[in-house]
Amino acid sequence: MRAKVETRARARALQALYAWDMRPGQQLERVAAQIWDDLHVPAPERTRAAVLVRAVISEGAEIDRALREVTVNWRLERIGAIERSVLRLGSAELGLDDTPPRVVIQEGVKLAERYGSAQSARFVNGVLDALARQMGKL
Numbered sequence: 510m511r512a513k514v515e516t517r518a519r520a521r522a523l524q525a526l527y528a529w530d531m532r533p534g535q536q537l538e539r540v541a542a543q544i545w546d547d548l549h550v551p552a553p554e555r556t557r558a559a560v561l562v563r564a565v566i567s568e569g570a571e572i573d574r575a576l577r578e579v580t581v582n583w584r585l586e587r588i589g590a591i592e593r594s595v596l597r598l599g600s601a602e603l604g605l606d607d608t609p610p611r612v613v614i615q616e617g618v619k620l621a622e623r624y625g626s627a628q629s630a631r632f633v634n635g636v637l638d639a640l641a642r643q644m645g646k647l
Contacts, residue, residue: 515608516616518557519598521550523620525562526594537566564601572600579639591625592632599637603646610646614638 525541532540541562545555565572576596577585585593599617602608614637622630641647 514553515557518554519616519620521545521554521558522561522598523594523624526565526598527590530590530594537562561598561601564605565597568601568604572597575640576600579636579643592621592629595621595633596636600640603641603644610641614641
């Protein structure tokens, strides 16, 4: 059961990150609360999603810097919003050290495939794998 809640929580965090990306200048925490209220997100999912969103908030500049380093041929601003959001989410979760890195990568790939495309999934897989290696997690 735990994995299911965590998987759904990642999707909820992704929804918040994507909505925030589409609303420049708004606070991520406020956007997340609005999205989750509108969708009536259950407490267990919301709790875990909030941990992930707070990690993106507190480490946002470092996350984006690290992603820029591993996406050498892509400017972060030119990456699609779904992919950028999945990468920020995966990077934040890798930094939390409470989920095995391979699981973080696999879950990121699933999210990219579900909300993006097969091409998105391959891109996310490559970037998160490179990031995890750079962080010394793999």
